[in-house]
Amino acid sequence: MQLAQKIIIADDHPLFRAALQQAVAKAVPGVEVIEADSLTALQETVVQHGDADLVLLDLHMPGTNGFTGLVYLRGQNPGMPVVVVSGSEEPRVMRRAIDYGASGFIPKSSPLEVISDAIVAVLEGEVWLPQEVAEGADEVTEGDAEFAAKLGSLTPQQFRVLMMLTEGLLNKQIAYELNVSEATIKAHVTAILRKLGVHSRTQAVIEASRLGVEPPKTEMG
Template structure:
């Protein structure tokens, strides 16, 4: 975040730039209104999936803040948070979620979130969170006091490895976790199967695993729930 943004320079205020990632259009619009109410003149850009979000971040590298929903196409639990924190460490992130459990708040902060908002939050709370995080503070509602924030060693290790993936490798990882085959992933991304196989090799190396099922299991370490995943077919 550029400390000069939002400040008055030569009589003009440099507007804040905020990214909002949520796959529900109505809630995304509500967040946009709350942000613009808290930051008059702010430029707000929206995304409805992780692939769209990654492209948005690349298009707006000077963004001041990201409001990130944990449940979106292309992400499983805290995987998007871990990846974006690793790739863009200077971008503050406020997690927005329907989950209000203290354990989930703790995990979000431990993964590097600068704030946590419940989807039931009032507009004034959203504004307070945005202003606090832009001022360099960590913000959670008083009713959601998280206590100690520390990840389990296995989860921390997986998060660190996912942070090392390139944006395209992370897109592929999300599709693997959804059970898509190489040819389906290649079609969705508009590349060849050979390219996807090369990404798979790099993903397995970075995650320290040897097959497709282990890739998905590693990603599941960052899920909000620990629902067992089915075995995935390995491909040549």
């Protein structure tokens, strides 16, 4: 089998991106690595590199809230495998990542050799979890799965607006951050509520919070 030649590393910590680059180079000699340090940067990278063979995704980058980044990416690019690489190491979190469409979950505490082996396994079509986590059921509820599917239908800009809503920002604050008019943000919010099947921004925020994951108590999440 010919291994992948293009892998996206999405993590906001430069030191960990460098460590992942080492693991990737060991797993796939001659690989092209593209880096992204936020969800916005990842969205742009995926558009430019739609032929990427794998995304290594941190759960706690700027612009994401737990599984929202994973769910969004899988909805927009269902053919692009995503492996979560995170400091969140609870078995429940790992299994839910798989339920939401991840092809693997690699704890950040893993040795580089283990990370390399996991990358090779996923590129060969396997779903990779730490051995002690692979067993055991903790599936997402039907409601979570349904909301995840709706979340994947949002456009990149609508997703950014939703994440800013979860941070408690007002329309005028979001408009300032995104350098658009307040009327544009109102239109985005209307579209978001319609796509998510909710009737208020508060309901949208509550729904999005269901996909949240408590950040790890380490610096590199």
